[in-house]
Amino acid sequence: MSARRLGVMGGTFDPVHNGHLVAASEVQHRFGLDEVIFVPTGQPWQKANRAVSRAEDRYLMTVIATASNPVFSVSRVDIDRGGQTYTVDTLRDLRAEYPDDELFFITGADALEQILTWRDVDELFDLAHFIGVTRPGYQLHDHHLPQGRVSLVEVTAMAISSTTCRERVQRGEPVWYLMPDGVVRYIDKRKLYTQPQS
Ligand SMILES: Nc1ncnc2c1ncn2[C@@H]1O[C@H](COP(=O)(O)OP(=O)(O)OP(=O)(O)O)[C@@H](O)[C@H]1O
Numbered sequence: 001m002s003a004r005r006l007g008v009m010g011g012t013f014d015p016v017h018n019g020h021l022v023a024a025s026e027v028q029h030r031f032g033l034d035e036v037i038f039v040p041t042g043q044p045w046q047k048a049n050r051a052v053s054r055a056e057d058r059y060l061m062t063v064i065a066t067a068s069n070p071v072f073s074v075s076r077v078d079i080d081r082g083g084q085t086y087t088v089d090t091l092r093d094l095r096a097e098y099p100d101d102e103l104f105f106i107t108g109a110d111a112l113e114q115i116l117t118w119r120d121v122d123e124l125f126d127l128a129h130f131i132g133v134t135r136p137g138y139q140l141h142d143h144h145l146p147q148g149r150v151s152l153v154e155v156t157a158m159a160i161s162s163t164t165c166r167e168r169v170q171r172g173e174p175v176w177y178l179m180p181d182g183v184v185r186y187i188d189k190r191k192l193y194t195q196p197q198s
């Protein structure tokens with residue numbers, strides 16, 4: 001079998017929303033990816049200043065959100081490894097699982113801006129090609145990033161963040177149509193985000 005082109009969409013997904021799904025779908029189409037693997041983080045070390053929802057809740061919401069798309073899947077590598085999540089470990093694990101395939105790591109403009117602060121950043125660009133996508137409120141650029149290892153792509157602007165979704169739920173405001181219906185129902189069923197957000 002020839003090498004497949006696998007997108008990797010890493011995120012805290014607390015909760016997953018339509019901004020994530022639109023970005024992944026448009027990148028999948030633009031780059032002719034065979035599959036996009038969503039990878040919910042274990043503990044995101046750069047979000048240590050706030051309480052993050054249980055990994056199993058974030059994982060299940062991501063499964064619900066992606067289930068209807070045949071080229072989307074969800075991996076537990078970061079959750080099952082445990083501890084703090086570093087993308088270098090994510091990509092090492094996926095490379096071991098899919099040794100013949102090509103990996104494309106998808107990040108929003110805000111995450112790409114921080115990438116030089118990530119662990120073992122030099123190795124990251126050997127493990128995968130990086131795809132930075134536009135996000136309202138952030139500048140997308142590849143200054144100081146290795147040439148030929150990063151592509152920048154404009155995607156449909158979705159001014160949605162997990163933070164505003166959590167805040168809306170906490171205030172009792174609707175989140176319908178900001179994320180798939182099943183995720184809205186899961187949040188309600190599990191009573192997520194009902195405490196004031198820090
Ligand atoms: N609306 C969006 N448009 C494009 N990319 C996005 C959007 N929201 C998130 N992303 C990207 O998806 C990835 C995972 O994001 P994450 O799970 O942290 O969501 P978030 O909305 O940024 O969360 P929070 O508000 O809690 O920081 C990151 O690379 C991020 O840049």
Ligand SMILES: O=C(O)c1ccc[n+]([C@@H]2O[C@H](COP(=O)([O-])O)[C@@H](O)[C@H]2O)c1
Pocket residue numbers: 009010011012013039041044046047085086087088111117118119
């Ligand atoms: O490897 C790192 O040091 C690192 C630091 C911050 C974020 N990341 C990854 O970037 C992705 C988006 O992270 P976040 O915090 O914006 O949800 C997710 O897969 C994280 O594991 C990775």
